[in-house]
Structures are given as structure tokens and as C-alpha cells.
């Protein structure tokens with residue numbers, strides 16, 4: 001059954017490409033179309049700009065780049081992007097969306113886990129990562145590595161895009177009904193409000209060593225975003241252990257990888273997105289949050305017990321995070337149809353059935 005509204009599944013994304021609604025300067029990579037999203041690829045140059053900017057209603061991105069570019073970097077053979085600098089990269093994909101179809105972008109989970117700040121920009125945009133219905137034109141990615149310098153190249157995939165027709169977010173009541181039927185978040189008393197279901201932090205740690213998370217090191221060597229299992233964990237991360245107090249003091253200048261207390265489940269006919277918890281309850285937040293694919297944590301796709309990985313920062317002041325503190329919400333949307341491939345089923349998925357897991361770039365053991 002296909003719904004008229006909802007998030008486009010893999011087959012419909014393939015159809016967009018076939019119909020010329022989605023174009024690319026090179027044929028799509030075999031695994032570029034995911035169950036409910038498309039990975040976006042970097043083009044052949046990066047422009048180092050003085051500062052981040054918003055195109056605004058009157059301007060194309062290219063107009064502003066003329067004024068703000070400091071220098072151009074060739075990405076054909078790979079180049080290092082430094083921490084603290086802002087780069088704009090024209091993407092290989094461009095859009096000619098139908099009038100009833102909009103899109104939204106997000107860093108890939110692997111990108112967030114490396115603390116690479118990325119946002120998609122389009123011509124005349126007044127918001128980042130939101131592509132208005134009917135948009136026709138190029139896509140650009142703003143990139144600013146925050147903790148580690150990174151090597152990227154033409155074709156690297158740092159961010160992803162979801163296409164949607166109409167509005168199909170589940171209301172609180174629909175979410176509770178779905179939770180009763182499918183157990184979305186493994187918690188005895190689900191906390192549903194504001195259209196989302198709460199996720200809380202695990203600071204008790206799992207396993208005999210009581211590992212609760214990692215803190216990013218400073219002044220490290222570079223990470224190649226296209227190489228899996230190539231880097232030693234301890235060169236880049238300081239492991240954090242539970243000391244019996246189930247709390248962690250977040251330092252405002254540091255970046256943390258932590259894990260949700262609850263296992264998460266996205267049934268095949270739905271897609272989810274994590275949104276930061278109301279920042280008014282504290283100065284901390286999940287920094288990248290991100291898309292959750294249909295099939296993530298789904299028993300039928302080998303995902304029972306999958307936790308969500310949380311990239312956490314405190315702003316302004318040190319903050320004591322306690323075990324079970326709510327840190328984000330998962331909002332669920334209808335898919336238009338069941339994807340041909342679910343997350344975790346032969347798609348080379350990296351994070352199905354994960355516990356506390358660093359990005360795929362690091363070697364375990």
C-alpha cells in the first residue's frame with residue numbers, strides 16, 4: 001500500500017533520479033540510496049569562507065561566495081579540512097523538486113559522531129537543512145570540523161537528504177498507539193509529549209568495566225572520512241567509566257559520545273528523527289541528533305536492542321548529567337511505502353544492534 005503523504009522510500013528516490021527530479025554529475029553510487037534517504041556527495045572543490053552565512057531570500061549561494069571566499073581547495077585527490085574553519089562545498093547532486101515535495105537534510109550519523117558540523121544550503125534559503133517544496137537548483141554543504149581535522153575528497157558522503165510529500169508526523173496519540181503495538185522505545189513508562197518520545201542517557205555503563213562513553217581528544221592527527229576501521233580509538237578518544245555515582249560533569253569545551261538508556265525501534269513503515277530536548281531544561285544538548293532509518297532496531301532486521309548514540313555538548317557552563325536524564329526526543333513520520341531494503345539487511349549498515357559505538361572509522365580492540 002502506498003500513502004499519498006509521507007517520506008519517500010528507496011524505490012521512489014530511484015524514480016526521482018530516473019525522472020530528472022534529482023540529478024547528479026556522476027551516476028549514483030550503488031549504496032547511495034538508503035531505505036528513506038539519499039547520501040549526498042561532495043563535488044570537486046571546497047571554498048574556505050571567512051564565516052558561515054545564510055543566503056537569504058534575495059540571494060543565490062554563489063553570489064555570497066564571490067564576496068566571502070578566501071581560497072579554493074581542490075578535492076579531486078583529497079584535502080584536509082581544518083578544525084575551526086568554515087568550508088562550503090558544492091555537492092554533486094542537484095534538485096528539481098515537484099511542487100508538492102520538500103526535503104530536509106541532516107549530517108550522517110558517522111559525520112555527527114566525528115563532530116563534523118555540516119548543514120545543507122540552497123539558493124534563497126532562510127533556513128539551513130530545509131529545502132522548500134518545488135526547489136530547483138544546486139545544493140551546497142557547509143562543513144566545519146570541530147574536534148578532529150579530516151580528510152575529504154570528491155565523492156565523500158557527509159550528509160543525507162530525505163524527501164517528503166505533505167505532512168505525516170505522528171501526533172502524541174498516534175505515537176502512543178504505535179508504541180503500544182510496536183514498542184518504539186524500551187521503557188516501562190514511555191514519556192510522550194510535543195510529538196516525540198523521550199530518550200534518556202545511560203551513565204551506569206555496560207559490561208564489567210562500566211564504560212559509559214568517550215570524550216574527544218584535542219590536537220589529534222587527521223581522520224579520513226572514507227576509511228573504515230582505520231584509526232585507533234585511543235589516539236582520538238578518552239574512554240569514560242562509571243565511578244559508581246551514575247553522573248558525568250560535562251565540560252563546556254569538550255565533545256562527548258554517550259548512549260541512550262533505552263533501546264530504540266523504528267518499524268518498517270516509519271522513519272524517525274531525533275530532536276534535541278528542550279534546551280531550557282539545561283545547557284546541554286545532543287548536538288547532531290539525526291535521522292533514524294526504517295528497520296533500525298527492528299527485530300526482523302536483526303536490530304533488537306539497538307541503542308541510540310548521543311553526541312553531547314554543554315554550552316556556557318559545566319553541567320552535571322545524571323543517569324536517566326532526558327536528552328532528546330524521537331519524532332516519527334509515516335513512510336509513503338515500505339522500503340525495499342530495511343536498515344541492517346545487507347545494506348552494509350554500520351550501527352544496527354549497536355550499544356555504545358564510535359563511528360565506523362575506528363578500530364575495535
Ligand SMILES: Nc1ccn([C@H]2C[C@H](O)[C@@H](COP(=O)(O)OP(=O)(O)OP(=O)(O)O)O2)c(=O)n1
Pocket residue numbers: 034107108109110111112160274288289290291292293296307308309310311343348349350351
Ligand atoms: N544520533 C544518532 C543518529 C542515528 N543513529 C542510528 C540510526 C540510524 O538509522 C543509523 C545510521 O544512520 P546514518 O544512515 O546517518 O549513518 P551512516 O550513513 O553514517 O551509517 P551507515 O553506514 O550505517 O549507513 O544510526 C544513532 O544511533 N544515533
